[in-house]
Amino acid sequence: MLIRIDDIKDGGLSLDFEELPEAFPGLMEIVADGDGVFLAPLKTSLRAVHVRDMVEVEGQVETVIRLSCSRCLESYDTSLVAPFALTYTRELPEVEAESDEEVEISAEEMGLILFEGEEIDLREALQEQVLMALPFRPLCREECKGLCPQCGANLNDGDCGCGQPDFNIKFAALKNFKVKKDKD
Numbered sequence: 709m710l711i712r713i714d715d716i717k718d719g720g721l722s723l724d725f726e727e728l729p730e731a732f733p734g735l736m737e738i739v740a741d742g743d744g745v746f747l748a749p750l751k752t753s754l755r756a757v758h759v760r761d762m763v764e765v766e767g768q769v770e771t772v773i774r775l776s777c778s779r780c781l782e783s784y785d786t787s788l789v790a791p792f793a794l795t796y797t798r799e800l801p802e803v804e805a806e807s808d809e810e811v812e813i814s815a816e817e818m819g820l821i822l823f824e825g826e827e828i829d830l831r832e833a834l835q836e837q838v839l840m841a842l843p844f845r846p847l848c849r850e851e852c853k854g855l856c857p858q859c860g861a862n863l864n865d866g867d868c869g870c871g872q873p874d875f876n877i878k879f880a881a882l883k884n885f886k887v888k889k890d891k892d
């Protein structure tokens with residue numbers, strides 16, 4: 709997962725990588741925590757170009773992961789595709805301060821990633837892209853009905869016959885409204 713700066717010619721450089729998830733400690737943490745299982749290698753395709761003193765790297769990384777639905781708790785497999793655009797630089801550009809105040813802006817705040825030497829190591833950045841693409845609340849499908857709050861049945865498999873929780877919620881809201889009005 710290295711880009712050799714010398715390989716980036718005027719027309720840019722196209723690269724494809726394939727790497728096992730085991731090569732990324734941060735992804736193995738996800739597995740260790742029981743939050744997901746990677747079912748495919750990380751496939752990365754990218755294009756690197758020189759822009760002045762900087763190197764712009766654009767592409768996408770994809771894999772397949774098994775997650776647990778946060779509503780119905782069933783596990784499901786989903787492909788994860790994370791497009792990225794990263795700008796690498798050896799030195800931070802000078803920032804013109806508007807006042808006399810000293811301004812210290814970090815590489816991160818500028819949206820830049822620092823590198824040294826003749827190679828860019830993409831490992832950490834790619835790992836971060838995959839981690840950011842993970843859903844905060846995984847859903848097996850957008851319209852997942854979840855579990856019945858009364859009997860715990862998976863409502864995606866059909867109605868369990870416990871009644872209509874939707875109706876109860878609406879009824880409760882209506883009741884609150886009336887109580888409030890009476891006080892006025």
Ligand SMILES: [Zn+2]
Nearest residue numbers: 777780848852
């Ligand atoms: Zn679900």
Ligand SMILES: [Zn+2]
Nearest residue numbers: 856859868870
């Ligand atoms: Zn039920």
